[in-house]
Each structure stands twice: as C-alpha cells, then as structure tokens.
Amino acid sequence: MPALLLAQPTQQAVNSPSFSAPPVDGSLSVSQMVDHHLVYNPSHPCFRYKSPASGLPYEELLWGDVARAIHRAARFVKSCVETTITITSAANPPVIAILSTAEIPHYYTFAYGVSRAGYVAHFISTRNSPPTATHLFLTTGVTHVFVDDALRGLVDSAIDALQSEESAIIPQSFKFPAFKELCILNDPDFVPLPPMGTPDIESVAIIWNSSGSTSFPKVINMTHRVWIEHGRIPWDGDADICGEVMGTHSLLPFHLYGGSAFAITATCGSICAAWSPWEPRAEDSTAGILEETIATQTTILLTVPSKLEAWANDPASVAALAKIKCVRYAGASLNQAAGDILSARGVPIAISYGTTEAGAISRFIIDLSQEPADEWEYFYINPQVDVTLEPVGGASGMFEVFVHPSPAHTVSVIDAEVNGKPANATKDIIIQHPTNPKKFKVIGRADHLFSLSTGEKLNPIPIENHMRSDPAVKAAIMFGQGKARVGVLVEPTDSVDINDKKAVASFRDAIWGTVQKAGGSTYGHARVAKEMIVVASPLKPFEYTSKGSVKRQFNLDIYRKEIEAAYAATSSA
Numbered sequence: 001m002p003a004l005l006l007a008q009p010t011q012q013a014v015n016s017p018s019f020s021a022p023p024v025d026g027s028l029s030v031s032q033m034v035d036h037h038l039v040y041n042p043s044h045p046c047f048r049y050k051s052p053a054s055g056l057p058y059e060e061l062l063w064g065d066v067a068r069a070i071h072r073a074a075r076f077v078k079s080c081v082e083t084t085i086t087i088t089s090a091a092n093p094p095v096i097a098i099l100s101t102a103e104i105p106h107y108y109t110f111a112y113g114v115s116r117a118g119y120v121a122h123f124i125s126t127r128n129s130p131p132t133a134t135h136l137f138l139t140t141g142v143t144h145v146f147v148d149d150a151l152r153g154l155v156d157s158a159i160d161a162l163q164s165e166e167s168a169i170i171p172q173s174f175k176f177p178a179f180k181e182l183c184i185l186n187d188p189d190f191v192p193l194p195p196m197g198t199p200d201i202e203s204v205a206i207i208w209n210s211s212g213s214t215s216f217p218k219v220i221n222m223t224h225r226v227w228i229e230h231g232r233i234p235w236d237g238d239a240d241i242c243g244e245v246m247g248t249h250s251l252l253p254f255h256l257y258g259g260s261a262f263a264i265t266a267t268c269g270s271i272c273a274a275w276s277p278w279e280p281r282a283e284d285s286t287a288g289i290l291e292e293t294i295a296t297q298t299t300i301l302l303t304v305p306s307k308l309e310a311w312a313n314d315p316a317s318v319a320a321l322a323k324i325k326c327v328r329y330a331g332a333s334l335n336q337a338a339g340d341i342l343s344a345r346g347v348p349i350a351i352s353y354g355t356t357e358a359g360a361i362s363r364f365i366i367d368l369s370q371e372p373a374d375e376w377e378y379f380y381i382n383p384q385v386d387v388t389l390e391p392v393g394g395a396s397g398m399f400e401v402f403v404h405p406s407p408a409h410t411v412s413v414i415d416a417e418v419n420g421k422p423a424n425a426t427k428d429i430i431i432q433h434p435t436n437p438k439k440f441k442v443i444g445r446a447d448h449l450f451s452l453s454t455g456e457k458l459n460p461i462p463i464e465n466h467m468r469s470d471p472a473v474k475a476a477i478m479f480g481q482g483k484a485r486v487g488v489l490v491e492p493t494d495s496v497d498i499n500d501k502k503a504v505a506s507f508r509d510a511i512w513g514t515v516q517k518a519g520g521s522t523y524g525h526a527r528v529a530k531e532m533i534v535v536a537s538p539l540k541p542f543e544y545t546s547k548g549s550v551k552r553q554f555n556l557d558i559y560r561k562e563i564e565a566a567y568a569a570t571s572s573a
Contacts, residue, residue, distance in 0.1 A: 008235030012268040013242035018044040019269035031115035038067035047105040049276040050295040069183040073113020094143040097122045106179040106277035107253035122207040123254040125546040133158035145173040179277040201225045230260040231267035237364035242269035247298030249289045286310040299325045305334040312338035322346035337469040343373040357413035358403040358424040378439040384408040401426040450481040466518035487532030495538035
C-alpha cells in the first residue's frame with residue numbers, strides 16, 4: 001500500500017537489537033501493529049511495573065505476551081458481540097464502551113483487543129454521573145458496555161434512562177475481564193487470530209471525551225489516521241526514544257494523555273512504566289507514584305501539574321525527579337512557584353501542549369540541556385502543525401491558537417475558519433518569548449478572559465495560579481465581567497464556616513498576603529480588595545472536571561448571589 005502519511009524527520013528504533021519499528025506511514029493501523037509486534041518484537045519490553053518480590057526493582061511484560069493478550073481480548077469481545085448482533089460491517093462497526101478502573105496495562109490490553117476485533121472503542125471516564133453516561137451512550141450509539149462490578153450501578157442507571165429515549169440503542173453490558181483471563185504467560189495453546197484487514201484510515205477508531213467545564217463532555221471521534229499521528233509524536237521530536245522508560249503512573253487511561261503514551265509505545269519501542277495489572281495499588285498517593293517511578297527506573301516522566309506541585313514541597317522528591325532525563329506535564333497549567341522550585345533544583349521539566357480536538361501542538365523534546373531552566377513554561381510549536389496565531393483584541397501581545405488540518409497533521413474537530421482556511425479554535429491564549437520568537441507560553445483561555453466596565457481586559461489564570469500556591473487555598477476563580485473592580489471566589493483547603501464572620505475574616509487575613517502578591521504581580525486593575533474575597537461554603541463545594549480542573553462558569557453561577565452581595569456591600573461602604 002502506498003504511504004498515506006508524510007515521512008517524519010526523527011526515525012525511531014534505529015539501532016535497537018530487539019525492536020523493529022512498525023511502518024507509521026498509514027499502511028498499517030495501530031491495531032494491526034499488534035500483529036507486527038507479535039511477529040517481529042516478541043522479546044521487546046512493552047510494560048514495566050514495580051515488582052512485588054523482594055530484591056527485584058521491577059518486572060516486565062514483553063510485546064509477545066501483550067500481543068497474545070490483545071488477541072485473547074479480541075476473541076472475548078467478538079464472542080460477546082456475536083451473541084447479540086448477527087451482522088456487523090466495517091462501515092458500521094459496533095461501538096464498545098469501556099467503564100473500568102483497570103490500570104493502564106490491563107485497560108489498553110482490552111481496548112486494543114476491541115480495536116483488533118474491528119470494533120470502535122469508546123473510553124468513558126469512571127467519574128461520570130449516570131446522566132452523563134446516558135448522554136454519551138446515546139450520542140455515540142454505544143452497542144455494548146464492558147464494566148467493572150464496582151461501576152455496574154452507574155451503567156445500569158444509564159441504560160435504564162435510555163429506555164425512555166425514542167429510537168435509542170439499548171446497549172448490552174458485560175463484565176470487564178480480569179487481566180489473568182487475558183494475559184496467560186507461556187501458553188502453549190495460543191492460536192493467533194487471522195490477519196486483520198486494513199481499515200479505512202479515515203474511519204473512526206476510538207471515541208474520546210473532552211472534559212466538560214460547563215455541561216456534558218464533548219464527543220471526539222478519533223480516526224485511524226489520527227491514532228497513528230499520536231503514535232508518531234516522537235518522530236517529530238528531537239530523539240530516538242526506543243528503550244526509554246516512559247512513566248505513566250499519574251495518567252488515566254480514559255484520557256488522551258494516557259492513550260497517546262501507549263500509542264507511542266506501540267510505534268517507537270519505548271517501555272510504558274505503569275501500575276501492576278496483576279494486583280491493586282499498594283500506595284495510591286503522590287508519594288506512591290514517585291516510589292513506582294523510581295522503582296521502574298523511569299527516564300521520561302509523563303505527569304500532571306497537581307503531582308508536580310505536591311513534589312515541589314518535598315526536597316527528597318525534588319532530588320529524585322532531578323535524576324530523570326525529562327519530566328513532561330500536560331492537562332493544566334503548572335503553578336509558577338512550583339515550576340520555579342523544580343527547575344531551579346535541576347528538574348528538567350517541560351510542557352506538552354495539545355488538545356483532544358486538535359492533537360499535539362508542541363514539539364516533543366527530550367534533551368532540555370540547551371534550554372534555560374527558567375523557561376520551563378515555554379514550548380516550541382511542532383513545525384509539522386499548521387497554526388494561525390490571531391491577536392486577541394484589547395490584549396497586547398496575546399494570541400489565540402487556531403490549528404488547521406494539513407497533510408502532516410489531522411484535526412479531529414473543525415469549528416472555525418481563519419483567513420479562509422478551516423481550523424480548530426483551541427481557545428488557548430499564548431504569548432511569544434521576549435527574545436526567542438520560536439518559543440511560546442500558554443497563559444490562559446479565550447473564554448476565561450473578561451472585560452471590566454473600564455474597558456480593560458483581564459487574564460485571570462496567572463492570578464489564580466499564584467493563589468493556589470497558598471496551602472490554605474484549594475482553588476480560586478476570579479470574577480468581574482462588566483464590573484468596575486474584580487473579586488475572587490476561593491475554596492479553602494480546610495472548610496470555613498461562612499456564617500461565622502470571625503472565621504471568614506480570619507481566613508481572609510490568612511491569605512491576604514498571597515492575594516496582594518497575586519494581584520500586584522500582574523496589572524493594577526487586577527488587584528483584589530479584601531472585602532471582595534468570597535469564601536466558598538463547605539455546603540456548596542466546587543465542581544471539577546474529570547481532569548481536576550475547576551468548572552469555572554458552573555461555580556460562578558452557583559455563587560452568583562454571594563458575588564453580587566459582595567459588590568453591594570462594597571458599593572454601600
């Protein structure tokens with residue numbers, strides 16, 4: 001088959017004795033790569049996890065073991081589907097929803113089995129409510145659900161609600177299989193599946209959901225082309241990462257961050273370090289994650305800001321992170337103080353910037369030795385990605401990022417047009433490095449910017465991030481759209497009785513220094529008066545997305561009365 005995707009500049013597995021990289025030109029789908037690994041890479045490590053045995057730091061599952069387990073998963077799924085559907089077609093394959101708390105090796109073994117069977121896998125967050133699950137089942141036409149026993153009630157409630165929906169597909173549900181049922185080591189009776197036909201590269205392979213900050217999550221259909229492109233991310237980077245150990249202990253398998261990590265393992269030969277698929281987590285905490293990272297001898301750590309912010313407060317954790325070749329974070333902004341501490345103490349941190357809708361946007365750089373440590377927030381845009389940086393009106397030096405589809409980079413969601421070209425509006429606001437025009441930094445969201453009645457425009461993100469550095473502050477949301485002055489809604493780390501005026505005053509006093517520094521570090525019109533600090537009630541805790549981000553507008557709406565009361569009190573004072 002002729003190449004369907006352009007050649008990439010950085011070849012992978014060039015000198016590996018155990019890994020032969022599969023073609024990433026579109027001639028093989030990612031699900032077909034499983035068979036490639038079974039034949040050519042059976043002795044190359046796929047997963048690594050901390051060993052429960054004393055004296056051994058880690059254990060590994062080889063690609064031969066994993067590929068055979070994926071084949072078993074495919075057989076199992078096909079047997080379930082074929083008992084309920086008599087006719088399937090490549091043009092209209094069954095949609096298989098997965099609701100499981102399984103660890104990454106277990107989850108992706110099953111999920112790749114779904115794809116190897118020729119079906120579409122829909123990864124659904126286990127944190128969703130029954131109404132959200134119902135919405136996702138209905139929107140994507142889910143035909144079958146594989147679910148953990150612990151989540152059975154959620155799925156049953158979601159399916160019950162579908163009964164009242166006209167012409168809705170009522171999914172059949174099955175128990176998510178145990179890992180030991182899929183991964184049988186040294187099995188003499190294993191028989192591989194027949195070769196898989198090459199799917200249409202533009203057909204849907206996987207369904208993801210983007211975090212809903214105000215309503216239901218959005219459905220993102222990922223084609224086979226886009227799935228391959230996620231696996232090709234390091235092929236646009238600066239290094240051959242075959243054999244590197246990529247730590248994924250902080251990641252969730254139903255988020256694209258985790259999905260991209262394993263797609264990279266499948267194309268590049270990196271080793272995916274994760275929690276053991278054989279037994280429950282021994283220490284499910286930030287400290288436990290770092291312990292697993294160290295035990296698996298991770299060289300490239302993929303993590304999230306909340307973990308880095310916790311580790312930054314512990315010198316021993318910082319020292320351990322400084323020994324890792326590259327620490328990459330994504331999913332949200334990293335607190336400035338935490339990032340500065342980590343970079344100043346030798347931790348090579350970098351941001352991976354991208355979106356579920358538009359794909360990876362930043363270049364995947366592993367060698368950070370030539371980058372100034374204090375520029376950890378900045379990234380290079382991948383030259384394979386076609387972007388337009390539109391100036392933000394009324395905000396000097398700020399640009400909104402639009403991503404265009406191109407022969408080298410596919411965009412999953414087109415929702416805008418810029419200069420006559422279709423695009424995805426990321427709604428992210430970036431600024432350019434003051435001396436290096438090739439570097440950029442994300443500073444906020446277009447839908448988070450607001451204008452005061454004075455005409456001044458405010459980006460609340462740097463202020464909110466600064467406030468989160470205070471141990472007494474769990475989360476903070478700036479407000480002031482259309483007003484003459486700004487305020488901040490704060491959720492305390494420890495509950496405060498908002499009916500106790502002394503307790504509220506004491507809390508305001510405790511965080512006042514942080515509030516002053518946060519406002520003073522940006523613009524004069526961003527300064528918050530003490531009486532404009534609205535303290536959240538423990539009876540109305542903040543709502544968060546599945547990624548842990550604050551649902552900004554939702555929380556502002558439920559505190560609208562308290563916010564207006566603060567404005568009324570200050571105007572009458």
